[in-house]
Amino acid sequence: MGVAYGMAKSATNRMTETMAHELKEHNISVVTIYPGLVRTESVMKSAEFFDLSNSESTEFIGLAISALATDLNVLKKSGTKQIAAQVALDYGYKDIDGKQPIPLNISSCQ
Template sequence: MAPLVGKVALIRGASRGVGKGIALGLAEQGATVYVTGRTTAGAAPPTPLPGTVEETAAEITSMGGVGVAISCDHRDDDQTRAAVRRVVDEAGRIDVLVNNVWGGYEYFWDGTPFWEEAGFWTQPLERWDAAFQAGVRAHYVTSVAAVPTMVAAGSGLIVNVSSEGAEKTDTGVAYGAAKAATDHLIACMAHELRDHGVAAVSLYPGLVRTESVLKAAEFIDLTDSESPLFVGRAVAALATDKAVLRHTGQVVRTNSLSNEYGFTDPG
């Protein structure tokens, strides 16, 4: 039997990209995976990229898990709380929460030439607001809603998808500040959750071959890139580790986890 059969995960922002890869990585291990997103079948897509939450849910099921799609705009606290409540009402538990939704990337598809936002003083304040509302705040609100179920069970795993941008100064002010806040959010949550048996980590993927990255592949060196499913296998490895609390409060990287747990990138 796959090790995550009977376990329940909630992956925020899984219509495509890293979120979808994480959902499929958990599906490989038999988990029931609830996936949220704004891109739903039959509705006007919020971005020009492919993928819907229903398609992700169907792939989860086809890979041996159980996929459930939830339409949710995580900029709306009420929608976020309702999504968590649905998972708890239907499944009775949340074993893994992955906070993957992010904002502030709108210039990739809203037609803004990148050179027009080369400095933070040239960017509309909405870029900052999007990074902190759809990202940091939504991570916090979702965790607040999900943690009581984990604490009651005495176990659980929270993963914030972050990046090395939190540690650098050349990735943009709003992006870097929001990612650093995401990492510190995890460190503080881990401090309070450790005694309840709940682990919390920040996960740094490498360069991931998401739909948006592949769209710009002619401008990017993909030599050392990784697939979204590789990121998913990293989360699945953490989720199946009975001693995962040794990682709590830490930044963990996909490549380091691959070396530790022995999973590979399917390419």
């Protein structure tokens, strides 16, 4: 991971935490959702260079947003980072192609 990318991700995480703190009294939840490898047009043009076995459709992150937006207890997750594939597991849905992407995190990549 490049330094600039890491700094941007860190800034997004901090902004999420701060906004969640500020908006809690208004019952507004703020979460950051990170996708895995998304099958965008650019990725698909270079598909020969990627292992797409755990990739996600472009619609998958929208399903994560929908699941969180309809959760009556989402305020408990406010200020957190969510991985789209973990959200799918937590809420019991799959990608539009029927596959279940595996959330990539430190423990799953060791």
